[in-house]
Amino acid sequence: MTHINVLDPGASPLDYYGFELRRHREAAGLTQRQLGEIVSYTGSLIGQIETARKVPTPEFSERVDVALGTGGLLSRLVDLVLRSQLPVWFQQVAELERRAVEICTFHTHLVHGLLQTEAYARAVLGALDQTLLDDRTAARLSRQRIFEKEAPPVFWAVINEGALLPRLGGSKVMRDQLAGLLSFEENPLINVQILPHEAGVHAGLQGSFDLFRFVSDPAIVYTEGYGSGHPTANPDTVKDCSLRYDHLRAAALSLKDSAELIRRVMEERYAEPSDSVA
Structure with a gap:
């Protein structure tokens, strides 16, 4: 007899997801293998997700919702599951991202997580720790679903050159990441500016x-x-950083010139081998 793990649906969002997946699959009279064949995944993967040993993806959830007629239950749950896979200290930040109507970011050495490609995110997250890399990458990318909301936030990114x-x-990873930044050129809600080396001394040297802004709550x-995050609503800190951000945007290249710089870096630094052959 096959051993069936007994899940406590209240133990975690991942356990609850697995419990609901198994409940709906069994109600449909399908084995794990049969469901896997329907949604083009292995029965083994179905089993791992049902027993909370594997984190589901949004694509998996959408396919299973259709196959089992769950009314979108798993697609609604998967966001909660993926958010729970983020480091505990970062989960509050993911909630701020979800609630904000405007997000202004300044990064000195990385592309912001909300704009990262999958391969870039894997490279960053796996720099020192390869454990559960697939799950951690999926959790990071899931944050980008805020741009798919009915009322997505306005996003400004000032990125140091x-x-x-x-x-x-x-x-290749960098070329694709820069191409990803360029893909937002025609999106008025996602704005990318590059702070060039020529800017010299600037307001973001610290x-x-x-910076998160909301409909009615304080920024x-x-x-x-x-390994730690520090959110604050201290009015003096918010005022100082808001002023700093205004100066950073003023010192950065325009949206058009930023795109041209990104494109130039792509072509000159990360060109494919065939691109450089006359």
Whole structure:
């Protein structure tokens, strides 16, 4: 007889998801293998998700919702599951991202997580720790679903030019990441500006920060250290960082010139081997 793990649906969002997946699959009279064949996944993967040993993806959830006629239950649950996979200290930040109507970010050495491609995110997250890398990458990318909401936030990213230069994951990974930034050129809600080296002394020399604004709640400034995050609604800090951000945007290249710089870095630094052959 096959051993069936007994899940406590109240133990975690992942356990609850697995419990509901199994309940709906069994109600449909399908084995794990049969459901896997319907949704083009292995029966083994179905089993791992049902027993909370594997984190589901939004695509998996959508396919299973259709196959089992769950009315979108799993697609609604998967956001909660993925958010729960983020580091505990970062989960509050993901909630701020979800609730904000405007997000202003300044980063000195990385592309912001909300704009990262999958390969770039894997390279960053796997720099020192390869454990559960698939799940951690999926959790990071899930945050980008805020741009799919009915009323997505306005997003401003000022990125230091230096963040475009390290070959994180290799040339292809960086080329695709920069192409990802360029893909937002025609999106008025996602705005990318590059702070060039020529800017010299600037208002962000103390480091990266994010600024979240809401419909009625006070604005919040977020800064980050190794393994810890520091959100604050202190009015003086918010006022200071808001002023700093205004100066950073003024010192940065325009949206058009920023795109041209990104494109130039792509072509000159991360060109495909065939691109450089006359």
